[in-house]
Amino acid sequence: MGSGRITIEDVAAAAGVSRQTVTRAMNGLPEISRRTRELVLRTAAELGYRPSRFASNLAARRKTRAVGLVLGSLRNPYYTELAAELLDVVAPRGWHVLMASHEQGDAVELVAALSGQADAIVGYFPGDEAALVAAARGVPLVQMERPATVPGMHAVVLDFDTAIEALLDELRARGARRFGLVELAAPAAGDGAGRYRPTFRRQAYERHAGPDSAAAVVVADESIRGGADGLARLRAAHPDVDTVLVFNDLMAMGAMQQAQLDGVAVPGDLRVVGVDGLSLGAVMTPPLSTLSIDRRALAEEAAGIVGTLLDGGEPPPHPSIVRTVTPRPLWRESA
């Protein structure tokens, strides 16, 4: 009983063999007899021996990569579908994925915790960028839906300006006269903690929905309930709104539910369109129109950045790598 941990030497001593023989037994290597293998395995089990994965990986010069993924919430299908895509993208390369969400703590804490276990961290990081790269302790950060402004931080951003302009044009062609927006109360990709800052979606909306539409904005929580509540408030304050854009699909589902509750016909009385492009939107009644974000593309761009950062030339190519993905309208029946 040295200083706590049971090492390979303890097992070797107890079994009356050498280190190397224990290794052979544990890892199923050849050059060991059936008898001793079983002996070693048995005594290892009795002692409760558990190899140190750190020592093992170090000694074996294993180059296995792990990327941390920080999401807003695992209860929002958008994030989990993004996670699914990222897994699909990085699995062929043999990378592992460490998961974390904002529900577990401050982004800076999450990054700090992850930095010891991951070779790169991608995802949504609210908070001060400088603090984030400091917490990362040298492991590269790839931020989503927010441009990178400090070295060490990279990004894949969404071009909402282009996307929302096109979306609103088409909605007008379909008869929309008065727009409204259900905006996010505490932007996941925002800057300050707790402090509200208009999201890129809102900025694009206000730029393209007409001068009088900037007033028809309510903020709501990022949940089904929040979306329902938001729509109720929006309609109370602006009864003339005939087309509402909702921050994301989850909230849009809540909004549609609320509309149904209030006897408002969708899309007859009110056009509803979300953002995200969740497949679950298709099973709503009516199916939800949405500004679809190509999560596969997001994942691929992020993985691409990580790849060039990790496997690329020794010096980091550029201060910051930024790539862009443009959302596209997905017309279903709700608008």
Add this chain to the structure above:
Amino acid sequence: MGSGRITIEDVAAAAGVSRQTVTRAMNGLPEISRRTRELVLRTAAELGYRPSRFASNLAARRKTRAVGLVLGSLRNPYYTELAAELLDVVAPRGWHVLMASHEQGDAVELVAALSGQADAIVGYFPGDEAALVAAARGVPLVQMERPATVPGMHAVVLDFDTAIEALLDELRARGARRFGLVELAAPAAGDGAGRYRPTFRRQAYERHAGPDSAAAVVVADESIRGGADGLARLRAAHPDVDTVLVFNDLMAMGAMQQAQLDGVAVPGDLRVVGVDGLSLGAVMTPPLSTLSIDRRALAEEAAGIVGTLLDGGEPPPHPSIVRTVTPRPLWRESA
């Protein structure tokens, strides 16, 4: 240019300082002057130095735990909500979570890959248990919804027998006369790869739904589309079925969608009840009744097993630890 990797010594040499000074600079430790810290940081960046997390964790005697989580799919909210719960449960303990899903490969491969990076692996493992524990190379496995039959494998199981009996009783009280079941084609928790084996849900159904109901079973894929397709086939073959139990909520959503498409009133003409208890079921029209699985309890039991296994007395307490969770009906309007 030793043998590829840039080590701390390379940086030290390039900066004209010692190992320890580089460590101090990289980790923000005291006992170093401002000048040299910046010098070291700069040369480290130029060289593209990236500390080995394995060496670091080993030398620092860090005891950070990581648990692997193997799920069926990240596109099924049931799994991701379970993941969310597990994260919530283990985050306070400071554990990390490595994510993997069946979509990325065979469970045995996943376990083998994860075993090098995780201290324990929990989740859904189709396939031969012995092969799984072999692939785990000593790291404990906690299996969900399937009892453990070999040492090294532990489990948290679901008591569908009790739950489904109660469910069917209540459905009969509500007027159900003829039951049907949409069963899973390729059970995630099954035994063989590809080879069909009745799930515990089906076994319980057949035991309690009456002798004539065993025939009214169709198998379908684990997806919304699969559920829709399954219901269509079930109704074609058994038009007299007035109450259908669907393997999970995702498939049940598809079934409801199909019913609506076919002009079948739910619950008027057909009662539909799923399994899982997804919160998203509440936004369906009509809201989906379901046999709710307490994912928080599942996660807590799994984490509990891992905890006793890892922190417990040196010898593993028992050949196998098995804990049970009982699903409970969640009545909404679809039944």
Add this chain to the structure above:
DNA sequence: AGCGTCGCCGTGAACGTTCACGGAACGCGA
């Protein structure tokens, strides 16, 4: 001048495993 303190920096020795060897014991044919 002597002494203690403080700030900065460097040197062995871990940490727990795997890799590349080398070597003993045994069997077998010539």
Add this chain to the structure above:
DNA sequence: TCGCGTTCCGTGAACGTTCACGGCGACGCT
């Protein structure tokens, strides 16, 4: 008996970092 191959097993030396020291100037105080 010798030679040779097989099978099994053990011994340094890595792997790349952090920890616990110890050293060495500079400075201030008595």
